[in-house]
Amino acid sequence: MAAQINPSILSADFARLAEEAKAVEGADWLHVDVMDNHFVPNLTLGVPVVESLARATDTPLDCHLMIEDADRWAPQYVEAGAGSVTFHVEAAAAPVRLAREIRAKGARASMALRPATPIEPYEDLLPELDMLLIMTVEPGFGGQAFLDIMLPKIRRTRELINKHGLELWLQVDGGVSASTIERCAEAGADVFVAGSAVYGAADPAQAVRALRTQAEE
Numbered sequence: 001m002a003a004q005i006n007p008s009i010l011s012a013d014f015a016r017l018a019e020e021a022k023a024v025e026g027a028d029w030l031h032v033d034v035m036d037n038h039f040v041p042n043l044t045l046g047v048p049v050v051e052s053l054a055r056a057t058d059t060p061l062d063c064h065l066m067i068e069d070a071d072r073w074a075p076q077y078v079e080a081g082a083g084s085v086t087f088h089v090e091a092a093a094a095p096v097r098l099a100r101e102i103r104a105k106g107a108r109a110s111m112a113l114r115p116a117t118p119i120e121p122y123e124d125l126l127p128e129l130d131m132l133l134i135m136t137v138e139p140g141f142g143g144q145a146f147l148d149i150m151l152p153k154i155r156r157t158r159e160l161i162n163k164h165g166l167e168l169w170l171q172v173d174g175g176v177s178a179s180t181i182e183r184c185a186e187a188g189a190d191v192f193v194a195g196s197a198v199y200g201a202a203d204p205a206q207a208v209r210a211l212r213t214q215a216e217e
């Protein structure tokens, strides 16, 4: 699969979300970080903002829920217009049931792992998912340094995906930039979230194209 670049709106100007979303049209998905100040020590946005963003851009929304009680809230993000909904396995009581519910409502179902959460206990769940997200920083904030120690986990996850012959996408999120994206791609990631590397650039749309080229080399 061609590399996909998903700019994270977390690094955009929240007072100009519609314009900032339009600034990266041409990206594969717009990554929307939902934080509840419980699962992570930061607070961002919720269902009403996702509904408005879905109307403001043609780019499909990739909602990354860093919130407790994911079982209760994730389906509402599908209804709000997200094309992909990622819940954290650490915050879901019934991840299989939740993934099935997200798919049944018509979105791609995705599950995220914090840096300290291993993939191995979840091998049997992989067929229930459309994407797996491996966090390459501790979730909560943009602009953090990429955690190199996650590369072996990315590699092992790619091996599991191949072993089971799955179509599952493998996303990385956190510290992805021109200086780290090649290592992620080489380890087996194919969907790349980039916040500060895109919105911190003078031309965000050009930054998306440059990252995609680098990931595909």
Ligand code: DX5
Residues within 6 Å of the ligand: 008, 009, 010, 011, 031, 033, 064, 137, 138, 139, 140, 141, 142, 143, 144, 173, 174, 175, 176, 193, 194, 195, 196, 197
């Ligand atoms: C962090 C968020 C990321 C964040 C990435 O918890 O999940 O999506 O926006 O930002 P950068 O690319 O700046 O590390």
Ligand code: ZN
Residues within 6 Å of the ligand: 008, 031, 032, 033, 064, 173, 193
């Ligand atoms: Zn994210």
